Amino acid sequence: MVLLSGVVVAGIPQLDTGSQAGADADAFDDVERVQKAQYAQSQFGGSDDGPDRSFEAVYVRDDDGNVLSKSSLLAGLRYQRTIRENETIDAALHDDGVTGLSNLVAKRAAGSPNASFDEQIRALEGATPAEVERLVGRTLSNDPRALRYLPADHGRNETTATDRRLLVAFDADAGNGTVDNATAALYHSASERSAAGFFVVNSAAMRDARSHFFGEMVELVVPAALAFILVVLGFAYRDLVDVVVGMVGVALSVVWMFGLLGWLGVAAGMTSIIPVVLVAGLSIDYGFHVFNRYREQRGEAEAIREPMRRGVSLVATALVLVTVTAAIGFLANLSNPLPLIRDLGVSITLGVVSALLIFLTVVPALKIEVDGLLERAGIDRHKRALGHGRYLRPALTKAVTVARRAAPAVLVLTLVVGSAGGVAWADLDEESYQQNDGVVAEWKQELPDPIGWDPHPVPERSQHVDEVYQPASAEAATQEPILIEGEVTSDDTLEDLRRGVDYIDEQGLVVDRADTPGVRSPVTAMQSVAARNDSFAAVLDDADTDGDGVPDRNLEGVYDAFYAADSEVASSVIERDDGEYESLLVTLSLDADYADASDVVPELAEGADRMADGDDRTATVVGNLAVNDAVLGEVVGGILTTMVLALAAITLTLAAVFEYMHGSATLGLVVSVPIALVLGLVIGGMAVLSIPLTLLTALLMSLVIGLGVDYNIHVGDRFADERRAGAGTFEALEAAVTGTGGALLGSTLTSAGAFATIALVPHPQLQSFGAIVVVAMTTAFAMSVLVLPSLLTLWDRYVPASVATAATPAEIPQD
Template identity: 30%
Template structure:
């Protein structure tokens, strides 16, 4: 560690002797990072989490292989209408007028429109083939004629699927309907392309909104482009809410903590440099700013405030002893740079453990946060002390009033009350208290094993009802108007019969083998509970069902099938190539290509699932059915993909927690061994964090907060952030302790010297991060609440548990020593009682 000491001396000399050079160097680097700010882009939605997953790759392969590659590509937009009766004449006319106005706009590239209103109009007048003609048919009909037309159309399954579940044919009434508008989009853009707000389909859907709104009434636009646009609006709206609120609360606490305008400005300046460096790095590295990364700025602000308070407070401790600026900063920086190094090392380990995740956004979050924490260490460990030296020198030269020299948290202060409580317990019954803590940790950890794991699109969407306190905010802080969650919930609740959840099995192999179609039938027989049944078989759509349907419509094709059905079970199993060729050349060819590739090497099988089945049940059953095929088969579809993400989230949480614990333990043991020759102090530093993790896990279950794409990182982050609090106490104790056996004097100095700063840091951190609950998306609010809770637990365990740990450790070491000069735990407590 001699090289480390030499490096520490060199940095200390720069801060004290050449602060202007330090500040100039940091400003130059800041200018370099500022260039990257213009390159920051945004990314939103759930697609970023599903990249590279096996089920998603299969899903994309299915979409690619079974989407026609010829002719213009198309995308669809939905028009949702809801009122007392969407089948009444005025409602029918409004929907048809919306369709007409969309068709009249060439830029919207409308190919066709389909709606219940169109069906009713065509029933009234079979010769009405255009939207204009259908409007005329409805306008010229009486109410009773319209009701009769609705009853006639009610036998059409397609018509009923466009109406809400409460459709009553006899009364000719329904409270909701969904129309479909098909657009021609540039080649290569599928119906799923709306997931990108820059896509042509997304642009079309955005421009369709004012057109439909001009109709008036109750028709609204819905589509993938609308969803992705709101995803991106949520990112901006959350940032514009969270950052000012975080900065405002932090400023309030800084005013209380610093009690000096110059120190306040220096702290804010350092925070600003931290954000510029981090955001600049994100831009230069080409990392898109996603919803998860919104949590990074409050984290950095909170950690920066922690470092800033400790730095200024430690400096003031030396100043009140009568030392000058240089001597005070030298003593403070030499001690704090080591503490900051320990804190930064463990925090970086906690964040970097997330790079092992199977999900790219979590990996990026871990990497960006780790880099940001490293920047925070450099800025608050070097730049802030250098600017403090410059400012105090300038004050003294000009005879200006000096800054406040009173440290926070001195004996008798409010901020020092909780740390003093920890010392009281350590003096009286440390072993009994630790036994109680261990029991509580075991119970909380065992209870926390039942925490749920989820992944759903709703996690990233804004709430259906924007809270009133957000709607009352002035511009630009007032959130955008969100409709997607309302519309998604409406469709799920009112159109359950029409939606029909499905799961896909992608089958690869030579589909011309005699047993190919027999394999399809065997796989569908006796389906699992989450699959909809049709007799003994699953309700399924595949090349097998296309063959059966066409055989019922074509006598010649039926004879071909019968001729190649060797075992007379209705399934062709001979010369399948000839059967496929005939099918592909028939009117059913287009439908057949949706289930079998031209080269006969892959097939798509679509199963209908029960509405009440859980994501996990559907995935497990789909994988079981896929195993029934005699070919290589993969279960896929949105449900399966999302369940795979859920599984990866849980695995990532466990793996990152284990890695963070192991790496942090190794780091702390090595650091304390190198610095103090006391590796056991590393374990003393770690124990409060383990307690914090178990308490947090139990709290997550008690508060019904699941592991999701963001909260899955919380346990490893807790290890990183929480080590900060116990590290300051343990390192200060090690610095004060002379090894003579008087543990309470140095421990008192450590707790008194750091306790107030820790309390102030905890308050700023919990509020600075806790403001994430104001974010528009639920996932960020949950993360903010959990992070604030983890910081609170870390603080409490640091100031309440650490003193008792130190006392018991010293007692154990003493009892195991052969020297009679070393006191035992009992003698330590007797000495404490005598004081």
């Protein structure tokens, strides 16, 4: 195994740590919104004339001061000089360069809209603070460009503000590498002036924040998780040697997983953290069962090797069955269209298989060698199994007492609670992801270094920017198209289109600034062409019977004239095929992002409904927000299907294996019942804890099956072994609950405790992940030692010839 481990570990350098984002190209082709989006792209997205520039914003913030003061505006101009003198930034600058409110005010101070940059600085330096304040007022009142640099709610008569921004225009033709380097340089230059309130939230800032977050997470969570695991292992094993041997097996299992991923070419970028934690938890569980059964088997006068052989032989069948059924639950994700989820299922499966091999070979062999060496040195290695202690044994045997006295009541109560939890599935909120707000509890920040959390400013700044500003330009805003198909030449088409746009605008979603049009539609495109083409303007005016600027008759003739006036503009909003008009496109620039999708998409759909006309004319939102919302629904529905199929496959597998091993397929069916109950309780726990369904949490729901199956198999297999050896029903239950249940308790404490430390991480996604796994493991343990004994009691009571048993000794006659 050492030699084989060397071969496996050689695969680690080949590990693919690339991105796993995105989905298969044809994975969602049957989703209507995806189909419509692809159609809209094919008909209206063919132009190669994209924007020739992109904007990066540099923000200035002073919560206790005035960023429109003379000193702040001058600081802005001097910062612009620094940018212009930076060769990396200058190489990517567009001809529009760097602009801000300070430039507009300084040009007024200089008395010329064409004042050079040096003239602007000299003019502003020579003005008094009172004069600058008057210039700011006149600029805001008379220059429509001014509000572009200020918060969305800033009024034209306000001469003070706590926030403003500069806009840096980068040349789109400069090349990605050049622009990326300039973006990083912009971040560093703003960071150097953070004391003056300058900051950016661009891609370079986000990368730095993610790197910082990962480092802080490792420093805070890993020590806490390791300390908790070691404390619980110390309590469970009460032996340092067993703790060390067990942790060697855990480390080997994780290393094997990564080695196999490397050899098989499975990506491990985003999936690295989750499989490590899950496989470590399951490995610890395997170790508990191997060591606990060995301790139970070893008599006072016995040597080491023979009881280890018996213990491993007894526990091996259960571990193999656990591995197979858990793999079914994890590999069920291969049907998922997201590579991230498929790779995660494969990674965990490889890790579980690795743990099985390690804990049935390396760990027992190492245990024999170490214990043999210590006993030869005169150190006694007899240890009591967890679950047989003075305090724990009475507590665990109460579950057997409950099963003896009230098994039907336990079954009914559990079914009611589990069903109630399952019903809560429909009420769970759906979100694309849970956004980090950057808030960190003070006590986490006050912990001693290095474990104290040092919050990074970017998350809070990003949220502040989202709340305060509108996008810098239409190109920078979220673009959400609406595709109108069917009868698009009827007289009321464009009127209905306007009503739909007005509804969406009334919800405050559309970017609303004079310099940034928030809507591009057939109507706005026609109006722009009419402004420079008198003959088309006449056609447009003749088709508008009510004078509201929207044609409401002879639309086919209007479309013909539109194409004749400017076919390029017309084809960007109206589809014509062989002289027939097939569809229209409305594109909205939204003051929203992906975090708002669950609230924004229903409003967009409501506006689209106002553009439709029954079956004659349809309107579909086909932008990224709407498509992602539809895909999330498909993923959630797909995972629900995956869970049902995985449960069915595991149930059939357990029935077949228990029929082969113990002569009873019905026992396998009984053992599988708690898995479904665990699933229901986890869903109920999500509802109680207000955990939404995201791509990550929906994925974890399918993994719950792989986690929940473990504990029940161990108890069910141990019960069958004891019954087959001739023990009575409750004697067998007591052996299963105290012996195997003790190992399960240790496993639950270590795994759930380690995952609970993830709650220390100030990010809702990770907190949700940790909470779901903790709920899954604790409920799985509760089902195995509190509910499964009652199910086994009823099964043994009512199923004839329930399990093949050995001959029992003749009873002694009683007087």
